[in-house]
């Protein structure tokens with residue numbers, strides 16, 4: 001199946017996360033196109049909670065250092081082997097997207113769970129759009145996501161934002177086979193109308 005013959009729905013079923021991504025990253029124009037799809041996420045009361053911090057390749061080493069140091073400072077262990085693996089992986093990644101949403105704690109109409117879901121839907125659109133343009137992505141909540149320092153350094157203070165991790169975004173390092181997925185009917189039933 002070549003890209004030109006893929007039906008739109010097959011893009012959705014052929015996407016798979018890919019940790020190993022390399023340069024080139026999306027161009028500015030492609031990134032704008034990808035992010036535009038995030039704006040189409042379901043959004044109760046048009047809250048527009050989605051926020052992104054683009055980390056281009058030149059700053060990924062600095063972010064890696066911060067993530068490792070901040071994680072250790074927060075009391076979580078990173079073994080030397082894990083650190084080495086992280087550095088090796090991120091040394092090839094050409095772009096990271098920091099993912100956050102602007103949280104509204106006291107919205108009567110839209111509880112926080114709906115804001116979280118909207119952010120998740122936005123990220124899903126980004127991952128699918130990246131795939132449609134021939135890129136791959138990988139959502140990670142490593143890299144100091146659950147420290148205060150990393151989100152704050154990216155401009156997302158804990159009072160106003162929920163930081164939900166990073167997307168590594170780039171060109172797939174290798175072609176992976178289509179992933180085996182569950183049969184959705186094992187997770188679905190038709191309601192019989194009885195109350």
Ligand SMILES: Cc1cc2nc3c(=O)[nH]c(=O)nc-3n(C[C@H](O)[C@H](O)[C@H](O)COP(=O)(O)O)c2cc1C
Pocket residue numbers: 015016017018138139140141142164165179
């Ligand atoms: C919010 C979120 C955070 C994640 N964080 C990690 C992570 O830190 N490390 C990891 O190995 N996978 C993580 N994953 C899983 C991968 O991004 C990916 O979804 C998984 O490997 C399955 O691949 P698939 O998307 O092709 O089904 C996370 C997924 C989500 C939704």
